[in-house]
Amino acid sequence: MNTERMRSLGEKRSVIRELFEYGNKRKAEIGKENVFDFSIGNPSVPAPKELTEELCRILTEESPLATHGYTSAPGDFAARKAVADDLNARFNTSFGPEHLYMTCGAAASLTISLSALVKDGEEVVLFAPFFPEYTVFVETAGGKPVAVPCKWPDFQIDFDKLAEALNEKTAAVIINSPNNPSGAVFSEESIKKLGETLSAAEEKFGRKIYLISDEPYRELVYGGIKVPFVTDYYNDTIICYSWSKSLSLPGERIGYILVSPENSDWKTAYAGICGAGRALGFVCAPALFQHAIPKCVSMTSDISVYEKNRDLLYGALTGMGFEAVHPDGAFYLFVKSPEPDANAFSEKAKKYEILFVPSDDFGMEGFVRISYCVSTEQIERSLPAFKKLAEEYF
């Protein structure tokens, strides 16, 4: 490995983390209720009561040796079967446990998939804005991230720019819809055209191009929006999932990789994923939470507050004159900075004790991410401060 790279990754202060720590300091100084912290994307609604009950039931009723023992490396059979059955029921698919590999969360799903499928020097297309760790994970696999900006204002795919980015070195394309940080959801039209574009590129360049769909926010959509299920539109698809957001379990590290059986070469991809999980030191996904999956696979936390927050915040901010992507999912509002430098905008907001994240680290300049996974009451109390901030510009 590149030990310098590791050191530098370890030493680099994340902008989000710095804002979060600044917020904690301000809260200690002026009172928690006077700081409007929208910096962190942590679920604000608790895990479902039924999940807590199931965890306690397993702990008290089942054999501790079975509960805490190693599962097979691809994951407990019952958990994988439950996931396959749930997906098949919801999306009319035909997955089996053999297409699923349980992981320590979405980050693990991504590093394992990329390490399995990307050769040194190959390229991985990311649609900007994107979760900043994508570039880290692609580089760990020896790949080169290639950013393709989405279109303002709907943040759908810019197919002209995508066509320019695809070439004989393209090993994979990562999508994240609903998106962190924009909240945008790719429409069925976008996904359909993406599938066609990638199929044509596979033919043109004579190689596999994997569509890696990172879906931790799949269940967090509002207003009856439907998230197209990507295996329906493209065969060489890998889905990376995590229950971090849907079950409010970000610290427990539990998710999965699904290798679409529509891929003529899925067994090879699956073997590579098993090998990469082993090579990176994952062994198996946390066992207790795997055992809780069969009971809880179809549940979500009560996500209705996120929709309420979205409506409140989007309405209020656009009413004040701000421009923002209309977020159909996740729990982020992506607001266009009213001055060219989003960092200056973010600094100015601090004067009013408002904390949000400038977009530079998300691979796109000129925006800020406002995480609305907070109490509705915090949003209500913050609006006069946002109003004062708006008055500096409009």
Next chain:
Amino acid sequence: MNTERMRSLGEKRSVIRELFEYGNKRKAEIGKENVFDFSIGNPSVPAPKELTEELCRILTEESPLATHGYTSAPGDFAARKAVADDLNARFNTSFGPEHLYMTCGAAASLTISLSALVKDGEEVVLFAPFFPEYTVFVETAGGKPVAVPCKWPDFQIDFDKLAEALNEKTAAVIINSPNNPSGAVFSEESIKKLGETLSAAEEKFGRKIYLISDEPYRELVYGGIKVPFVTDYYNDTIICYSWSKSLSLPGERIGYILVSPENSDWKTAYAGICGAGRALGFVCAPALFQHAIPKCVSMTSDISVYEKNRDLLYGALTGMGFEAVHPDGAFYLFVKSPEPDANAFSEKAKKYEILFVPSDDFGMEGFVRISYCVSTEQIERSLPAFKKLAEEYF
């Protein structure tokens, strides 16, 4: 990454896993009680009752958002403090939370440490016999494993052979004492001399050489044997720990890395570890189990059965004429094959429904590993079968 390597790692059948599956097949055919399966190193005693109670208490009494939320990447402060305090009380050390990094188990501890500290093409010394995944983890980090066989019959370090292996490319030396598969514990004399040897090599070759001590079996020692605590003997030490064996939690993936503050450059090493954890996709160690650590850090499962099993099995097998390493720790008996090919010996044992693992994958030929983390009753019932096996040779 090398996608071929990943595929091949994913497709390769592990000898241990194959034996285990053969055992399950035989159990279905002739009855569980008639198969003497010593193939797998899974704890056979349950996690402590107090740990189960603490997990249920956290789940029912604490806030789910705090319980299941992200911890900081290096780990929950209270968990790290509890580990530091426990080590300081037991080993008279001066560690703080800042020297600890919580991980998803020992495999993660190793891949993260190696990726942080080993540059492409550098060498990592392993003392044979060793846990087979060590070579996989070293190769993931871009390093080259260099095996140094231990001395028969006590399986202490062969310092002449070690001296031959060290050179200007040596980035690290991994020890695993108590050892899987031999059960040997390196004596204080061995560890002291190892520290001196590595210090001299650092001076001679003008570079850091890390001693990476993989200690999942640290607490599993018998007959009052003391495991020397390695930071006392060498400054540039990294300890990789896991609660898999001591608390019987192998599937939960919870452990830590300790970077010795005696290393003049420990902050750089620690930053590299933070960066590698991030680059490999670990995010944080499973949160619920981190939160249970403060209460349970000093506990172990009831490991007395392992000592009883060791005495019974070692006594009986050596009495029959087999030669074996006297195991002072872990839960493995390493028996010299009475014929040159340990695979043939292992096959012959199957005739008597005895399953144990030939040593080839552990980097040493001519032995078998017998895992005695089974019921004492299984050992008792197996002895007539072992007797018949012995009679084929002696």
